[in-house]
Amino acid sequence: MSGWMIFRHAVGMVxxxxxxxxxxxxxxxAVLVIFQISLERAAKVHIGIDSTMLQTVSPAMWLSMVAYSFVYITLSIWIAVAWHRYILLEELPEGWFPKWHGMAVLRYLGFMVLIGFMIVLAVSVFGFILMMLMPGAMPIFAIFLAIGAVIVSFRLSPLLVAAAIGERMDISEAWEKTSGSTGAILLIIVLQFALSVGLQIPPNLMMFISPVLSFVIEVVVLWFWTLVTASQLTTFYGHFVQERPLV
Structure with a gap:
């Protein structure tokens, strides 16, 4: 039941x-959306399709994508850090810009890279071993490896939240604190997927009526889904690390 309560609490929090x-x-x-639209328009200019249907990306387009990735990741972490701090530390926002916590953002990014590297390394090793032993069953194993990667990322996610609120935590402590959470994480995965599918229905239906209104709804939906995802990490940390009740 804790998986459902974490998911419900995260949605209710937003x-x-x-x-x-x-x-x-x-x-x-809004800045992220504008930046993405600009990049997509630039892609239409800089990307050409040859006779073999292979995309040829110009150096200018590569620079645009790198710049967009850097800005997107930085601003996304800024939002996540501010949201974690608002919920767990009651740090109220001032104006329309959350307070910039440079070291928290940097540590958050560092742990994201570390967790990503560990998961990619583990999946690559296990995937290679399974492919050598039972190559025919690899598509099935790929599903389990993907689920396992999400479970590991959730169990290590307290590192991110701790970095956001200025707490010290190492990998072993995060793993120990989230012991016994696998069942809850699996349910959260299912509920998050269902939410993602459900949220796509309104903009898809509106596309037949008004593409502009459909785009606006899609932006709102993406914003809501992003905040719910951040809230799940916040709630997960509050429940398993700080032992807060799920009410």
């Missing part, structure tokens, strides 16, 4: 604090 969520992330998220 709905109950939607004004603060909009104040923390609204302007920054």
């Amino acid at each position: 709905l109950r604090n939607w004004r603060q969520a909009l104040q923390i992330s609204g302007f920054i998220f």
Whole structure:
């Protein structure tokens, strides 16, 4: 039941604090959307399709994608750090820009890279071994490896939240604190997937009526889904690390 309660608490957290969520992330998220639209328009100019249907990316396009990735990751972490701090430390936003915590953002990014590297390394090793032993069953194993990667990322996610709020935590402590959470994580995965599918219905239906309104709804949906995802990490940390009740 803790998986359902974590998911419900995360969704309710955004709905109950939607004004603060909009104040923390609204302007920054709008910048991300504008940046993405600009990149997509640039892609139409710089990307050509040859006779073999292979995309040829110009150096200018590569620079645009690198710049976009850097800006997107930085601004996304800024939002996540501010949201974690608002929920767990009650750090209220001031104006339409959340307070910039440079060291917290840097540590958050560092742990993201570390967790990503560990998961990629583990999946690559296990995937190679399984492919050598039972190559025919690799598609099935790939599903389990993907699920395992998500479980590991969730169990290590307290490292990110701790970095955001200025707490010290190492990998072994995060793993120990989240012991016994696998069942809850599996349910969260299912519920998150269901939420993602459900949220795509309104903009897809509106596409037949008004593409512009459909785009606006899609932006709102993406914003809501992003905040819910951050809230799940916050709730996960609050419950398993700080032992807060799920009410």
